[in-house]
Amino acid sequence: MVSQHQGQATGVTPPATANYAGRRAALRKQVFEGKLPPDALLITNTGNLYYLTGFTGSFGALLLTPDTERFVTSGIYATQAQAEIADLPIVLNPILKEFNATVAETAAALGTKVLGVESSVSVAGLQGLRRAMRRAGVRVRPIGAPVERMRQVKDAYEIARLRDAAHLADATFEHIQRLFQPEIAEWDIAMEIDFYIRRQGAYPAFETIAVSGERTALPHGKPTERRLQRGDFVTVDFGAKLNGYCSDLTRTVVIGKASAEQRRIYNAVLEAVQRCIDAIRPGKRGKQIDALARKVLAKHGLSDYFGHSLGHSLGLLVHDGAGLSFRDKQPLKAGMALTVEPGVYVPGFGGVRIEQDVWVTETGCEPLTHAPIELLEFDW
Numbered sequence: 500m501v502s503q504h505q506g507q508a509t510g511v512t513p514p515a516t517a518n519y520a521g522r523r524a525a526l527r528k529q530v531f532e533g534k535l536p537p538d539a540l541l542i543t544n545t546g547n548l549y550y551l552t553g554f555t556g557s558f559g560a561l562l563l564t565p566d567t568e569r570f571v572t573s574g575i576y577a578t579q580a581q582a583e584i585a586d587l588p589i590v591l592n593p594i595l596k597e598f599n600a601t602v603a604e605t606a607a608a609l610g611t612k613v614l615g616v617e618s619s620v621s622v623a624g625l626q627g628l629r630r631a632m633r634r635a636g637v638r639v640r641p642i643g644a645p646v647e648r649m650r651q652v653k654d655a656y657e658i659a660r661l662r663d664a665a666h667l668a669d670a671t672f673e674h675i676q677r678l679f680q681p682e683i684a685e686w687d688i689a690m691e692i693d694f695y696i697r698r699q700g701a702y703p704a705f706e707t708i709a710v711s712g713e714r715t716a717l718p719h720g721k722p723t724e725r726r727l728q729r730g731d732f733v734t735v736d737f738g739a740k741l742n743g744y745c746s747d748l749t750r751t752v753v754i755g756k757a758s759a760e761q762r763r764i765y766n767a768v769l770e771a772v773q774r775c776i777d778a779i780r781p782g783k784r785g786k787q788i789d790a791l792a793r794k795v796l797a798k799h800g801l802s803d804y805f806g807h808s809l810g811h812s813l814g815l816l817v818h819d820g821a822g823l824s825f826r827d828k829q830p831l832k833a834g835m836a837l838t839v840e841p842g843v844y845v846p847g848f849g850g851v852r853i854e855q856d857v858w859v860t861e862t863g864c865e866p867l868t869h870a871p872i873e874l875l876e877f878d879w
């Protein structure tokens with residue numbers, strides 16, 4: 500249990516629905532009460548639209564001024580937008596009309612002279628927007644990524660959804676254990692993972708990894724027809740996107756009995772993941788946790804075999820902003836959700852990765868994933 504703080508997870512029963520209006524209010528406060536505020540803000544990034552409104556379509560625009568809101572979308576989403584975002588006035592772009600022109604006219608009608616635009620807009624998207632806005636007498640000003648910054652710190656509703664997604668990943672790992680036996684192909688395992696996740700009403704959060712034998716030395720190897728053999732390492736890395744939120748789980752297991760070298764490498768990675776999870780708390784920097792993993796692996800003479808970052812943020816995307824890499828200099832905050840995934844990859848021998856999902860509490864962190872973490876040997 501942690502103390503109540505800015506709507507973060509509290510151990511109290513989480514709300515059943517997201518507080519979209521509250522998020523929009525917080526965004527307005529941040530943007531319009533800051534330095535040199537624009538007159539209005541335009542949000543078009545689909546993840547940000549979902550975060551701020553609950554709209555699950557792939558195309559729309561949210562216009563916010565200090566005291567009004569409009570949601571612009573096209574006819575294809577007319578019914579869906581009305582059902583999903585009943586609390587916002589909806590403007591439908593007529594068929595045959597340029598979408599940007601409708602957005603520009605809506606912004607101008609709200610008295611906008613300077614429109615703030617998020618940094619995730621593409622170069623081509625920005626050019627088109629500038630042209631349409633110029634015709635409507637509106638200037639465009641990039642304002643960075645305020646919504647992505649908000650999304651870094653999860654509220655109680657989001658932690659509950661991340662827990663659900665992690666729980667599904669745990670169940671998937673348990674389900675596929677029957678396939679950890681000789682003669683099963685890597686892609687049979689990958690397919691069963693994807694099928695199981697979809698059967699539970701979710702989607703694979705990214706392309707599932709299932710590699711075996713020497714191929715476990717490929718951190719992002721694609722599954723092939725290779726069949727498992729006794730003595731193999733097998734690594735699976737997959738995630739579930741459930742109700743918008745992602746999980747991400749990696750486990751390496753052994754078919755048959757582990758050799759002494761396999762066990763040595765596994766235990767080194769296990770020590771790294773556990774030490775890092777113990778060290779995570781608000782105020783620590785991502786790069787410090789990443790450095791700790793390298794220090795633990797160096798003690799075992801294995802740091803040269805760890806060629807990727809320690810972890811990333813989790814949320815609406817599986818890689819959802821700053822996490823635990825040498826580039827992450829900002830202090831961690833309570834409410835962040837992170838993966839912790841050290842790995843050791845020895846070319847010609849094989850590799851081990853263990854990936855846990857955690858969320859940062861006021862005093863440390865709590866696991867989201869609960870699949871067994873000790874070395875599993877499948878000796879049928």
Ligand code: ZN
Nearest residue numbers: 736747748749
């Ligand atoms: Zn992963």
Ligand code: ZN
Nearest residue numbers: 747838840854
């Ligand atoms: Zn990951």
